[in-house]
Amino acid sequence: MAEYQTHPYDVLVIGAGGSGLRAAIEASAGGATVGLVTKSLLGKAHTVMAEGGIAAAMGNVDERDNWKVHFSDTMRGGQYVNNWRMAELHAKEAPDCVRELEAWGSVFDRTKEGRILQRNFGGHRYPRLVHVGDRTGLEMIRTLQDHGIHQGIEVHMECTMLTLLLDDGRVAGAFGYDRERGRFLLFPAKAVVLATGGIGRAYKITSNSWEYTGDGQSLAYHAGAALIDMEFVQFHPTGMVWPPSVQGILITEAVRGEGGILKNKEGRRFMFDDIPELYRNQTADNEEEGWRYTQGDRNARRPPELLTRDHVARCIMREVKAGRGSPHKGVFLDIAWIKEKLPNAPEHIKRKLPSMYHQFKQLADIDITKEPMEVGPTTHYMMGGIKVDAESQMSTVPGLFAAGECAAGLHGANRLGGNSLSDLLVFGKRAGHHAALFAKSQGSTRVDEQLVDRTANEALVPFERSAGEGPYQIQHELQEMMQHNVGIVRVEHEMELALREIESLKQRAAKVAVYGNREFNNGWHTALDLSNLLTVSEAITRAALERKESRGGHFRDDYHDKNPEYGTFNIMVKQGPDGAMQISRVPIPELPAELKQVIEENK
Amino acid sequence: MAQATFRIWRGDSSGGKFQDYTTDVEEGMVVLDAVLKIQAEQANDLSTRWNCKCGRCGSCSAEINGNPKLMCMTRLNSLPLEKPVMVEPMRTFPPIKDLVTDVSWNFRVKKTIQKFKPRKPDFEDGTWHMVQKDVNRIQEFRKCIECFLCQDVCHVLREHKKFDEFIGPRFLVHTAALEMHPMDTADRTKDLKDKHNVGYCNITTCCRKVCPEEITITENAIIPLKERVVDEYYDPLRKLVMKIIGS
Numbered sequence: 126m127a128e129y130q131t132h133p134y135d136v137l138v139i140g141a142g143g144s145g146l147r148a149a150i151e152a153s154a155g156g157a158t159v160g161l162v163t164k165s166l167l168g169k170a171h172t173v174m175a176e177g178g179i180a181a182a183m184g185n186v187d188e189r190d191n192w193k194v195h196f197s198d199t200m201r202g203g204q205y206v207n208n209w210r211m212a213e214l215h216a217k218e219a220p221d222c223v224r225e226l227e228a229w230g231s232v233f234d235r236t237k238e239g240r241i242l243q244r245n246f247g248g249h250r251y252p253r254l255v256h257v258g259d260r261t262g263l264e265m266i267r268t269l270q271d272h273g274i275h276q277g278i279e280v281h282m283e284c285t286m287l288t289l290l291l292d293d294g295r296v297a298g299a300f301g302y303d304r305e306r307g308r309f310l311l312f313p314a315k316a317v318v319l320a321t322g323g324i325g326r327a328y329k330i331t332s333n334s335w336e337y338t339g340d341g342q343s344l345a346y347h348a349g350a351a352l353i354d355m356e357f358v359q360f361h362p363t364g365m366v367w368p369p370s371v372q373g374i375l376i377t378e379a380v381r382g383e384g385g386i387l388k389n390k391e392g393r394r395f396m397f398d399d400i401p402e403l404y405r406n407q408t409a410d411n412e413e414e415g416w417r418y419t420q421g422d423r424n425a426r427r428p429p430e431l432l433t434r435d436h437v438a439r440c441i442m443r444e445v446k447a448g449r450g451s452p453h454k455g456v457f458l459d460i461a462w463i464k465e466k467l468p469n470a471p472e473h474i475k476r477k478l479p480s481m482y483h484q485f486k487q488l489a490d491i492d493i494t495k496e497p498m499e500v501g502p503t504t505h506y507m508m509g510g511i512k513v514d515a516e517s518q519m520s521t522v523p524g525l526f527a528a529g530e531c532a533a534g535l536h537g538a539n540r541l542g543g544n545s546l547s548d549l550l551v552f553g554k555r556a557g558h559h560a561a562l563f564a565k566s567q568g569s570t571r572v573d574e575q576l577v578d579r580t581a582n583e584a585l586v587p588f589e590r591s592a593g594e595g596p597y598q599i600q601h602e603l604q605e606m607m608q609h610n611v612g613i614v615r616v617e618h619e620m621e622l623a624l625r626e627i628e629s630l631k632q633r634a635a636k637v638a639v640y641g642n643r644e645f646n647n648g649w650h651t652a653l654d655l656s657n658l659l660t661v662s663e664a665i666t667r668a669a670l671e672r673k674e675s676r677g678g679h680f681r682d683d684y685h686d687k688n689p690e691y692g693t694f695n696i697m698v699k700q701g702p703d704g705a706m707q708i709s710r711v712p713i714p715e716l717p718a719e720l721k722q723v724i725e726e727n728k
Numbered sequence: 729m730a731q732a733t734f735r736i737w738r739g740d741s742s743g744g745k746f747q748d749y750t751t752d753v754e755e756g757m758v759v760l761d762a763v764l765k766i767q768a769e770q771a772n773d774l775s776t777r778w779n780c781k782c783g784r785c786g787s788c789s790a791e792i793n794g795n796p797k798l799m800c801m802t803r804l805n806s807l808p809l810e811k812p813v814m815v816e817p818m819r820t821f822p823p824i825k826d827l828v829t830d831v832s833w834n835f836r837v838k839k840t841i842q843k844f845k846p847r848k849p850d851f852e853d854g855t856w857h858m859v860q861k862d863v864n865r866i867q868e869f870r871k872c873i874e875c876f877l878c879q880d881v882c883h884v885l886r887e888h889k890k891f892d893e894f895i896g897p898r899f900l901v902h903t904a905a906l907e908m909h910p911m912d913t914a915d916r917t918k919d920l921k922d923k924h925n926v927g928y929c930n931i932t933t934c935c936r937k938v939c940p941e942e943i944t945i946t947e948n949a950i951i952p953l954k955e956r957v958v959d960e961y962y963d964p965l966r967k968l969v970m971k972i973i974g975s
Contacts, residue, residue, distance in 0.1 A: 166777070167835060168874055169785045224854045230844035230909065232863045232870060239857040257867065263784065264870060274835075275843045282832070305824055334779040368756020374782045484782050487801055489756070597768035641773025644740060645825040648772030 127581030129300070129309035132281070134160040135564035136557070137299055137314035139286050140341065142170030143262075143546060144529030145320030146269035147553030148560065152318070153276045155561030160312055161273075162284040164304070164321075164336045168270045171322050171334060171530075172549065175262025176377035176480065177246055178254030179226075179550070180543030181219035185236055186243045187423060190251035192216040196720070197727035199544060201403060202248040202433050203508075203537020204677045205692055206354070209716055210515035211535040215544070215551050222550035223255050229272040231264050233257055245382045245419060247431040248541040250407065250727075252421070259377050259480045265546055284310060285650065286340065288580045289317060289348040289525065290573050296348065296524035297570035300577050302584065304650055307643025309581050313572055315564035318518075318556045319345060319511060319527040324358075324661045326654075328504035328612070329604040332364055332375040338654040339661030341531030345511045346660060350520040352698040353711065354509030354533045355661070356668035357678045359540055360613045362437035364503025366455035371488045373503040376458065376481060378542045380498075381430040383477050384419040385460040386412075387441070388497070389449040395456075396429035396440055404432055406728070416466065435539040435678045438502040442613055445501065455501035461494055470494065502613055506545065508536040508678060509668070512697065517559035518552055524563055528556035538677020587652050593638030596652035603630050603658060611666050616682040623666045631659050663706055664698045671696050671708050729754060732804065734762055735812040736774070740825045748812060753804055759815060760788050760799035763827070775826035783940055786875030790827050791816045796877040796938045818880040831876055837895050840923070844906055845914040862910045869905035869949055871941045874898065878935035878945060884928045895924040897935035897945050904949035907956070921957045926950065 136152040138145045141163035149161045163170065182195040195216035200207055223241065227233065233255050234242040243252045257264045274280070286301035290313070298313040321341030325333025346352055363376040381387075389395050400408050408429055409415040415428025430437065441456050451457055460478070464470035471494035475482050478493070485491040485498060511520050511527035513534060518526045529549045536544060587596075610623035634655040639648045674688035675681050694710040701707040716724070729752045738747045749766045760778055767774040779785040781800045788799040793807065793814050807813055821829035850857040878897035884890050895903075903916055903924070920926045929950055936945040943949070959966070 165779055165785075165787065166831070169779050169787050171779075173785050173873075174780050174782075227855055228846055228849075230846070230906075230912075232858075232867055232909070235858055235860045235863060237859070239859045240851075241855065257870075260784070260871065263873065267870065271838070271844065274839050280835075282835070305828070305830075334781065334785075336779065369754060370757045370761040371782070480784065487803070488758070488782065595768075595772050597772065601768070639772060645775040645828045646773045647767060647775055651772075 127309055127578050129311045129577070129581070131311045131313065132160055132279070133313040134158045134279070135314065136316045136318065136560045137162070137312045138318045138320060138557070139299060140170070140320035140322060140529070140531070141167055141280070142172040142320065142322055142529065143265055143269060143549030144553035144556070145170070145318070146266065146273050147550055148318045148320055148528055148557030149278045150269065150273050150276055151554045151557030152561040153278050155558055157561035157564050159278045160281060160314070161278050162281040162286065162301070162312070164283065164285050166282050167280055168266055170266065171337065172262045172266040172546070174332070174375065175265070175546055176259040176375065177379045177382070178244060178256030178261045178543050179219070179223055179265065179546040180246070180249060180253050180541065181223045181255055181547055182216060182253060183220045183223065183241060183243065183255070185240045186252040186421070190253060193723045194250050194727055195219070195253065197724050198249050199535070199541060200537070200724060202539050202541040204539060204687070205537065206676070206695060206713060207537030208515055208534030209720055211552070213720060214515060215535055215548060218551045219547040222547065222554065226265065226268050226550070229268050231268040233264070244379065245427070245431065246542045247378050247381070247437070248433045249543065254543040256379070258476070259379050259478050261546065281310070285653065286344060287584055287653065288576065289344050290576060291348060292570040292573065294523065295570065296522055297572065300580055305645055307646065307649070311572065311577060313570065315567050315570060316524045316526065316560040318560050319525070319531050320529050320553065320556070321531045323507040323530045324665070325504050327604065327607050327658050327662045327665070329608040330364065330373040331504040332361060332373055333504065338657045340654070340657050341527060342510050342664070343657035343660040345520055345522070345525060345527065346664070346698070346700055348522050348525065349700060350522045350525060351512040352510060352533065352664055353512045353695040354537070354668070355664040355698055356672050356696060357508035357538050358504060358665060359434055359506035359508060359678045360438045360502040361505035362434055362441050362502055363458055363500040365489065366499050366501040367453040368489060374484070374488070375503065375505065376498060376500055377478070378434070380458060380460050380478060380481060382419065383460065384416060384463045384466070385430065385458055386428070386462065387430050387437070388457045388459060389444045390451060391449060395444050395449070396432070396437065399440055400429055400432070401436060408432065433539050433541065438613060439680060441500070441502060451499045453499050455499040457497040458500045459497035461496055506530065506540055508538065508540055509533045516555070518556035519559060519563070524567065526556040526560045528552040538679060584653060587637050587639040587649065590636065590638035593636055594633060596637050596639065596648055596655060599630055599633050599637060599655060600651060600658065603662060607662055611662070611669055614680055614682050615669055617670065620666050620670050624663070627659055627663050627666065634659060667706055667708050668696045668698055732762070732809040733812040734766060735814045736763070736766070736826070737816040738774070738826050739823060741823055744823070746814070753809070757804045758800055759792055759802045759804065759813065762804065763799060763815065775824070775828045777828055784873060786873035789818055789875045789877050789880065791818060796880045798875060798877070798940050801940060818876065820880045820886040833891055834874070834876055834879065834898065837899050838902065841895070841899060841903055841906070842914045842916050842919065844909065844912055846911040847913050856911050858910050865948070866905045866908050868943055869901050871943060872898065872901055873941060875940060877938045877940065881934040881938050883932070883934065890928060893925050894928045897950065899924070900926060900929070900953060901943060901945055901949045904953055907953065917956050917960050920953055921961055926953050926957055929954070
């Protein structure tokens with residue numbers, strides 16, 4: 126029998142970034158007892174690194190903005206395979222969620238009139254991103270954290286969940302361990318909200334920290350829930366490329382929002398060379414107009430640097446491949462040039478982009494007010510994930526909810542910058558609300574003791590292997606392999622190879638050895654995370670093989686074009702009765718006439 | 729490829745010792761890179777916290793050659809590599825294992841500070857009127873990433889162990905951010921005097937010097953809080969006036 130501590134709750138929230146905290150606050154407000162578990166310390170989740178802002182059509186800077194424009198922008202950015210109901214709810218509810226943050230103490234940058242200031246961002250027609258310099262995520266997570274700790278939520282820091290528990294097909298809690306002491310923990314719960322974020326650690330070059338191993342997607346999958354859109358991984362166009370140790374660290378899109386331009390080694394602004402049809406009407410056709418747009422000229426159209434992330438990332442890849450890249454296989458991102466346009470440009474840059482200034486100065490010896498940065502694509506965000514109901518965020522498993530990055534639907538094939546923070550708020554709130562309602566309407570559940578015992582035993586087996594391969598080697602090989610075979614540019618035979626590699630890595634992971642004791646043993650933690658990484662890597666690869674076209678974040682070298690037929694369904698991943706991964710196509714419900722019209726009006 | 733030696737503290741609450749690890753180093757590396765490389769290649773069970781790797785999350789605080797720093801923002805080229813680089817946990821907090829310390833006290837302390845209490849909204853849409861110059865001051869405090877390096881060097885905590893009486897620079901900054909928030913209506917002055925003992929700070933500015941976010945902790949946060957306490961409780965003129973008007 127495994128030894129463990131038991132903490133029962135009405136609602137268990139797994140993950141304490143923006144969506145987890147928001148869900149916990151809402152569930153608690155709904156009268157539920159709430160436990161919140163987080164893999165790191167409270168306030169350190171990936172939300173803290175979000176830089177640009179929260180997209181919400183408040184219309185403070187440009188009164189032409191409203192939910193309809195935001196909805197249309199989100200759908201266009203997602204190449205119309207989004208869950209349109211989620212996109213609608215998101216656009217309608219984001220402004221109230223921002224106001225709520227202000228009421229809880231957030232201090233956003235201000236307009237001259239004393240309102241919340243909003244900035245331009247890729248794919249958003251009007252200045253829409255509520256922000257604080259380039260540290261908006263910190264402001265958001267700290268506000269939620271400082272509000273949340275007074276709401277009667279019990280927080281379990283540095284805990285990892287190993288399995289969800291089921292009772293007669295319904296979710297019944299989760300079982301895992303605390304990382305500090307290595308003790309097992311059982312959380313019986315009537316409802317569970319997954320808010321575990323992304324999968325970036327499946328790739329070598331990523332802006333994500335060690336935590337993002339696809340835990341939520343994998344837990345849900347093994348509990349029988351459906352995943353969708355797993356082929357849509359966002360490679361953010363601007364990560365650091367030099368020095369090697371900082372490769373992948375994010376450079377906010379706000380650099381381009383503030384007037385930063387992309388150039389190749391010949392000094393050419395290559396983004397003007399390829400403007401997609403879908404965006405031609407909205408994109409500047411000369412440099413002067415682009416500059417005026419970034420400075421708030423309402424009659425100007427956006428510069429091509431502010432096209433969607435998938436497109437910008439591919440253009441950068443094209444330049445590098447054609448030998449027109451920077452010395453370290455990136456391109457140049459230049460904000461220093463604005464000194465030609467603005468007096469006091471260096472001070473302006475430091476005030477608008479303080480973290481970027483700091484980051485380059487300290488990590489790369491580069492003064493961004495004087496010289497350009499070298500940038501290249503980095504694995505940033507997972508559009509796909511757990512399939513949820515738009516209204517309630519419940520997955521296909523009763524009582525199991527998901528919100529934020531680990532859930533899918535809102536962003537379709539490509540997420541717009543700023544739509545993540547608003548996603549966390551809108552759907553974190555909805556998930557928490559509905560999880561509390563669900564918990565109230567249900568009787569208590571039974572704990573599957575056998576599963577608990579089995580899970581505990583399996584978790585401890587690696588300690589018993591005195592000799593064998595360590596977890597880091599396997600993890601590194603997986604990351605290299607995924608980067609190469611299922612990265613920005615995909616092709617069938619490489620992905621077939623990836624599937625075989627994943628199989629062999631699975632076998633190696635099953636024999637992984639760890640040493641030391643159970644107290645804060647990073648090697649052990651890494652070994653236990655491997656299975657999640659392998660599950661999501663397989664899901665990404667199988668879904669990417671199935672989508673024989675290029676759309677949004679998914680680019681196939683063997684199918685360059687978008688195929689309208691593929692715009693009518695999402696690709697679903699589910700565990701079959703035999704335990705193998707199954708792929709199927711789920712039709713996208715037709716857009717209601719009024720939403721069709723909204724899109725038409727905002728073309 | 730060049731090599732360097734890292735003298736890392738290995739141990740737990742029952743004690744520990746320094747152990748040397750030699751590893752390859754390359755251009756641009758930070759201390760955290762070296763620690764993670766050693767962890768991956770030589771000591772899988774070496775314990776360390778980290779997340780963002782770019783100075784945003786405040787997880788990888790440690791003492792490097794005796795200086796409290798974020799490992800992710802400490803470049804190797806800023807250190808003398810001809811001798812071993814000492815890497816040890818923050819010494820003010822109880823050790824858990826290796827570079828990981830028990831910082832849970834900080835999370836408990838925060839709960840004892842009165843929460844944000846806004847006035848009624850100024851606009852019908854439920855928002856407030858604030859201009860940039862009203863919020864510049866507290867935006868500085870809100871840059872804090874809760875790395876707790878300021879707590880680590882504060883001698884009231886480090887030497888005198890006043891964990892039950894004093895909240896430390898991090899939470900004085902937090903209190904200042906709340907007190908100076910243009911929307912806030914709560915009054916934390918009495919708590920500052922009686923419960924959180926802002927008076928224990930004798931403004932040696934050690935905390936300000938180690939802040940990776942360069943928050944002017946002492947001058948901009950702590951001293952104004954001390955002034956508020958003095959104005960309210962120790963101003964002789966105010967005392968006299970209060971006596972005369974009889975309140």
